[in-house]
Amino acid sequence: xxxxxxxxxxxxxxxxxxxxxxxxxxxxxxxxxxxxxxxxxxxxxxxxxxxxxxxxxxxxxxxxxxxxxxxxxxxxxxxxxxxxxxxxxxxxxxxxxxxxxxxxxxxxxxxxxxxxxxxxxxxxxxxxxxxxxxxxxxxxxxxxxxxxxxxxx
Amino acid sequence: xxxxxxxxxxxxxxxxxxxxxxxxxxxxxxxxxxxxxxxxxxxxxxxxxxxxxxxxxxxxxxxxxxxxxxxxxxxxxxxxxxxxxxxxxxxxxxxxxxxxxxxxxxxxxxxxxxxxxxxxxxxxxxxxxxxxxxxxxxxxxxxxxxxxxxxxx
DNA sequence: TATTGTTATACTCTATAACTATA
DNA sequence: TATAGTTATAGAGTATAACAATA
Numbered sequence: 001x002x003x004x005x006x007x008x009x010x011x012x013x014x015x016x017x018x019x020x021x022x023x024x025x026x027x028x029x030x031x032x033x034x035x036x037x038x039x040x041x042x043x044x045x046x047x048x049x050x051x052x053x054x055x056x057x058x059x060x061x062x063x064x065x066x067x068x069x070x071x072x073x074x075x076x077x078x079x080x081x082x083x084x085x086x087x088x089x090x091x092x093x094x095x096x097x098x099x100x101x102x103x104x105x106x107x108x109x110x111x112x113x114x115x116x117x118x119x120x121x122x123x124x125x126x127x128x129x130x131x132x133x134x135x136x137x138x139x140x141x142x143x144x145x146x147x148x149x150x151x152x153x
Numbered sequence: 154x155x156x157x158x159x160x161x162x163x164x165x166x167x168x169x170x171x172x173x174x175x176x177x178x179x180x181x182x183x184x185x186x187x188x189x190x191x192x193x194x195x196x197x198x199x200x201x202x203x204x205x206x207x208x209x210x211x212x213x214x215x216x217x218x219x220x221x222x223x224x225x226x227x228x229x230x231x232x233x234x235x236x237x238x239x240x241x242x243x244x245x246x247x248x249x250x251x252x253x254x255x256x257x258x259x260x261x262x263x264x265x266x267x268x269x270x271x272x273x274x275x276x277x278x279x280x281x282x283x284x285x286x287x288x289x290x291x292x293x294x295x296x297x298x299x300x301x302x303x304x305x306x
Numbered sequence: 307t308a309t310t311g312t313t314a315t316a317c318t319c320t321a322t323a324a325c326t327a328t329a
Numbered sequence: 330t331a332t333a334g335t336t337a338t339a340g341a342g343t344a345t346a347a348c349a350a351t352a
Contacts, residue, residue: 228342
């Protein structure tokens with residue numbers, strides 16, 4: 001039997017023209033490009049973001065880190081567990097408020113955070129390079145207007 | 154104790170400037186706008202896409218529908234189960250190939266597919282309206298270039 | 307041997323409820 | 330009473346492995 005690849009493609013109607021689809025493709029491609037860089041350093045995206053924020057905000061409590069990353073505090077626990085187990089982050093219990101813990105990078109964590117920032121810079125440069133002069137600026141502007149339009153009403 | 158909302162926001166470094174974040178915001182906003190329209194008609198996004206494709210490709214087998222939607226065939230089963238249970242789709246076993254089933258919309262399914270296409274049209278018009286003249290065209294072009302750049306190498 | 311449809315399963319991300327110990 | 334951290338759990342989306350019936 002001939003493989004179905006040789007059959008005519010189904011008519012997808014309006015679906016291929018949806019702006020949503022172009023956004024999804026762009027985001028997936030961009031995310032995977034960055035994901036490959038993160039994976040080369042052995043971290044998941046949420047771990048990378050946590051390390052980068054902690055590198056610039058030593059002693060931040062988990063509740064504020066979660067808010068900064070747009071995560072539920074409850075879902076941050078496993079992320080911090082993994083980072084602490086690998087010796088990248090320390091939870092230091094505070095004396096003045098014994099409920100809270102100050103999240104601090106170890107030396108290894110700080111080194112890794114620096115490498116992650118370099119990867120982000122290279123990632124953004126690669127994307128911007130494909131968009132031509134002012135492309136990045138124009139894209140960001142259009143995306144902002146799109147976000148506003150979609151949320152309107 | 155004063156709520157943490159009054160504390161200075163943490164320094165997020167390069168994270169807020171990531172093009173990925175702008176893409177994510179735009180996609181989330183667009184998807185949720187469309188999701189609200191789908192929910193008003195009682196369907197999930199994958200169900201809506203399946204109905205719209207089947208409306209234009211009567212008798213399509215599941216293996217080709219899955220490929221058209223970019224889904225794994227295994228994950229399409231539950232979607233089709235739900236649509237069939239609600240009397241929107243029928244699996245008609247073929248005589249010439251008794252492994253396969255022709256997926257056909259019922260009358261109710263075809264009516265719903267038409268309504269879904271109208272919602273998609275309204276959705277796209279709302280997004281395009283927020284982007285100004287040629288905005289949609291320019292955004293699609295930039296997203297295409299971004300996708301190529303991210304996938305390069 | 308390959309293909310269609312299917313079940314079972316697992317992983318990621320996200321979300322809610324409820325507990326503990328502190329304040 | 331409210332907050333910080335945690336556990337348990339559940340949903341949606343997506344992934345692989347393996348099976349039965351059929352080609």
